[in-house]
Amino acid sequence: MGFLVMQPAAHDDTALVRETLGGNPLSFRLLVERYQDRIFGLARHYAQSAVEVEDIVQDTFLKAFRRLDTFQHASSFSTWLHKIAVNTALDFLKRAGRNPVQAVEDPEVLGTAPETAVRIGAPSARLEREEVAAITHRVLEELPEIFRTALILREFEGLTYQEMAETLGISIGTVESRLFRARARFRAALARLYPEYAELD
Amino acid sequence: MHSTPDERSDERRDDPRGAEVTCASARSLVPGYLDGELTEAQAGPLRAHLFACPACREAMKEEKALKRWFAAADLPAVEVPAGFAARVARRAFAGDPGLRAPAAAAAPLAGGEAGRGALLPFVLRMTAAAAVLLFVLAVAIQRRSLPAGEEMRASEDPPWERRPLDISPVFRERPAVPPAPAPAGEETGRSGDRR
DSSP states (O other), rough: OOHHHOOOOOHHHHHHHHHHHOOOOHHHHHHHHHHHHHHHHHTTTTTTSSSHHHHHHHHHHHHHHHHHHHHSSOOOHHHHHHHHHHHHHHHHHHHHHHHOOTTTHHHHSSOOHHHHHHEEEEOOOSSSSSHHHHHHHHHHHHHOHHHHHHHHHIIIIIOOOOHHHHHHHHHHHHHHHHHHHHHHHHHHHHHOOOOGGGOOO | OOOOOOOOOOGGTTTTTTSOHHHHHHHHHHHHTTTSSSOOOHHHHHHHHHOOHHHHHHHHHHHHHHHHHHHHHHOOOOOOOOOOHHHHHHHHHHOOSSOOOOOOGGOOOOOHHHHHHHHHHHHHHHHHHHHHHHHHHHHHHHHHHOOOEEEEEEEOOOOOHHHHOOHHHHHHHHGGGOOOOTTTTTTHHHHHHHO
């Protein structure tokens, strides 16, 4: 009887959020099931092991649960959750001391950094997929947080500029600018770490 | 969140709408074009420019080359551990048994954020109790070791002083005998033994 009462009545995000706030654990479980794949996919770009990935994802959902009553429906639940996930992942990196470049304070990041136009070629067809992934993630780790996150959200998570703007709390113009710089820095870091992929004029 | 001094304005996206596209504007529009972010009003003139401009076409090829790094690096989805969602939901409700949590769902859990939150005060309480216990124990041991009261002090010596020491003349004379050469590193220990 009790079990039937606890069944979620509707299945869109808004209803599940409302039912979770009303005390229905099954509704929250459905929300987690709905987004766990995407949040696991996002978290792996910041973590170095499966255990770390799971910790970040679990922390993300627990934070979301605690703040659920602050969810304003101004953006989609997905965007709101991604925002929490990105912040959780960045907090995790800071705690682990893995990113020495402080994005906000670093004048090189803020100012007009010399983003030299380095040309790089596409990955060689002979490279294994895992090898390309390893190189790409190694290069991403070299980038300041804000640029790494911009590339992860766009290139791996497939967020639109609008979704990125809402997730990061910035304007669409800033999203464009940040992506432009992030790509320039990615090219420069790739050419520096793996000069065999740099193309000379 | 983090704005930079030379951010482009949102209006910039609409600049080339219907207008002739220059090389400079084409270069800045190409990333958005490849990301599928341009309106047809922006993409049409850009395509026309790219058709007529080999240098901008080359620039677009470079952008595409970069995107292929990301496309190739996008590994298959991570396998979510079995029962993850149920576990997280249980922990969420166990950690916040307020208005949201029905009593039946608020089962105590070991580990997890909620578990950690409840564990800290318990550990602190236990540590304080252990410290008090250790202090009481230390005082009790000290009191038992010392002569307790006037009667004890006046009547006899402590037991360890009553026992006759079995020190033979050989032992008493031993310090006069030069010690045998010992390997380095053991000397300190042996001299300690003698004391």
